[in-house]
Amino acid sequence: MADLSLFDLTGKKALVTGGAVGIGRGCAWALAQAGADVAIVDLDETTGTKTAEEIKDRGRDALFVACDVSDKPQVQAMVARVVQRFGRLDIAVNNAGIGILGGDEQFALEDWNKVMGVNLTGTWLCAQAEAQQFLRQQPIEGKIINIASMSATISNCNAAYNASKAAVVQMTRMLAAQWGRCNINVNCISPSYLLTPMHASTPVVVRQRIRELTPMGHVQRPEDLFGAAIFLASAASNFVTGHDLMVDGGHTLNAWLVPLSRDVPPRVGPEEETVQLKHDLDALGFDYDADGINPDVHPEVANAFKAAFGSDP
Numbered sequence: 247m248a249d250l251s252l253f254d255l256t257g258k259k260a261l262v263t264g265g266a267v268g269i270g271r272g273c274a275w276a277l278a279q280a281g282a283d284v285a286i287v288d289l290d291e292t293t294g295t296k297t298a299e300e301i302k303d304r305g306r307d308a309l310f311v312a313c314d315v316s317d318k319p320q321v322q323a324m325v326a327r328v329v330q331r332f333g334r335l336d337i338a339v340n341n342a343g344i345g346i347l348g349g350d351e352q353f354a355l356e357d358w359n360k361v362m363g364v365n366l367t368g369t370w371l372c373a374q375a376e377a378q379q380f381l382r383q384q385p386i387e388g389k390i391i392n393i394a395s396m397s398a399t400i401s402n403c404n405a406a407y408n409a410s411k412a413a414v415v416q417m418t419r420m421l422a423a424q425w426g427r428c429n430i431n432v433n434c435i436s437p438s439y440l441l442t443p444m445h446a447s448t449p450v451v452v453r454q455r456i457r458e459l460t461p462m463g464h465v466q467r468p469e470d471l472f473g474a475a476i477f478l479a480s481a482a483s484n485f486v487t488g489h490d491l492m493v494d495g496g497h498t499l500n501a502w503l504v505p506l507s508r509d510v511p512p513r514v515g516p517e518e519e520t521v522q523l524k525h526d527l528d529a530l531g532f533d534y535d536a537d538g539i540n541p542d543v544h545p546e547v548a549n550a551f552k553a554a555f556g557s558d559p
């Protein structure tokens with residue numbers, strides 16, 4: 247008989263960076279549903295506070311903590327603030343990340359440093375401060391989940407973004423090797439293309455292409471990461487460390503020789519794909535069309551797709 251209490255997070259104290267919207271908000275919500283109290287850590291105070299209030303409305307403790315994850319003093323103060331409120335820290339999801347579009351022949355050094363500063367240095371600074379906190383507690387243990395990307399494995403954006411995510415995967419392995427002796431698990435999750443504000447400007451034609459190239463047949467939603475997040479945060483994964491859990495509906499299987507025409511409809515239809523995206527855009531104050539698209543959220547993404555696919559977003 248399976249022991250489902252393995253997945254129970256009741257009484258656990260968690261933080262999620264970049265938790266205001268998108269994947270971070272989804273992970274925060276998943277941890278709260280499994281029983282954890284959650285700190286939402288973000289640059290965006292207005293939206294982050296709303297997300298924390300939503301978690302509180304559903305019966306868990308939550309707070310917003312303003313922090314730029316690429317700044318060491320802010321990261322140290324953030325962990326201290328979470329512990330001041332919750333008394334301890336058990337779970338950390340290091341999710342805050344950015345992408346800057348641009349071909350590598352012209353990519354600015356300043357932009358390279360920004361991407362690396364948030365995605366790689368920010369994740370490392372958070373993991374370090376979180377591990378220091380785990381070592382101060384009794385019993386000494388903890389769960390760190392870094393949000394990497396399938397971009398660590400495939401080539402789909404640019405050198406800065408893809409290299410930053412590949413580095414997060416390898417950093418995760420190294421930290422896992424070092425901190426296993428302290429009962430600290432360090433793993434990462436690698437999603438594929440998700441409908442979050444980062445992709446709110448992705449046009450319908452591209453979403454359809456993603457569906458066609460994804461064996462599970464739909465574009466990923468934050469909800470599709472809930473199981474992975476709860477697994478890696480809970481006792482169910484106590485013997486799993488240094489792992490990169492690919493949650494991509496099979497997209498990176500590169501199944502272009504396999505017929506991807508479907509025998510049955512996908513579990514999730516196009517309308518359901520955008521439920522959280524629309525909620526996030528409401529929270530951020532953006533309008534959107536029936537498909538949850540607003541080219542103005544990331545005009546550079548909309549323009550890049552227009553150039554590549556020759557259609558209006």
Ligand SMILES: NC(=O)c1ccc[n+]([C@@H]2O[C@H](COP(=O)([O-])OP(=O)(O)OC[C@H]3O[C@@H](n4cnc5c(N)ncnc54)[C@H](O)[C@@H]3O)[C@@H](O)[C@H]2O)c1
Nearest residue numbers: 264266268269288289314315342343395439440442443444
């Ligand atoms: N959306 C995707 O398709 C996708 C796919 C794979 C991996 N990812 C990764 O998942 C993570 C979240 O992506 P998303 O799509 O939800 O992004 P998003 O842009 O929709 O949301 C990111 C959140 O992080 C916050 N943030 C940005 N920089 C920060 C900083 N320096 N300090 C603190 N907070 C900061 C933003 O304010 C925002 O609330 C990122 O690491 C991203 O690279 C995204």
